[in-house]
Amino acid sequence: MSEQTDSGEDRRETGNSSASTKLFDIRTIIGGLFVVYGVLVGFAGIFPTKEGLAKAQGININLWTGLSMLLLGGLFLLWVKLRPLEAPEAPAEEASESAGPIA
Template sequence: MAEKKKAGAFDIRVMIALLIGIYGLVLTILGIVEKQTEIDKAAGININLWGGIGMLVFTALFVLWARLRPIVVPVEEDATGE
């Protein structure tokens, strides 16, 4: 019978969360330091800040999903049985 191993860091959900998290962090920082004139152009909504926060929440949910429901990959034995 083949052993089972978790995908861990190679899970695609972790990679997606990492990329979205980096973009979310950059947008959140840009939203914090945004000038009021730029915010006024977007009908008074700090879109960078809200978009960044949304991406960070998405990242947290993806990481939580990957931790709670890990992908299990069967590990096959080699020809020597080791």
């Protein structure tokens, strides 16, 4: 009976580490920030000022930069979706030692 309890606890620990691994995936954070900043900069590019366009020699830099940031953020988030992180497997020796003695 204790073996079933131990294996259940191991499954819960693996599930928790997998959830925390996905939660703190740096690709998600970077992608999210690029999307947010891309929206902000792109919105500023939708309504350019004449002075701003004159400084950039007629190119709407805010719009192009915002769109580029949105694209990059979207690619990061797509990468997370297509190739999710997996928790590393514990070596067999360590797993058997942490389970304790079998009664």
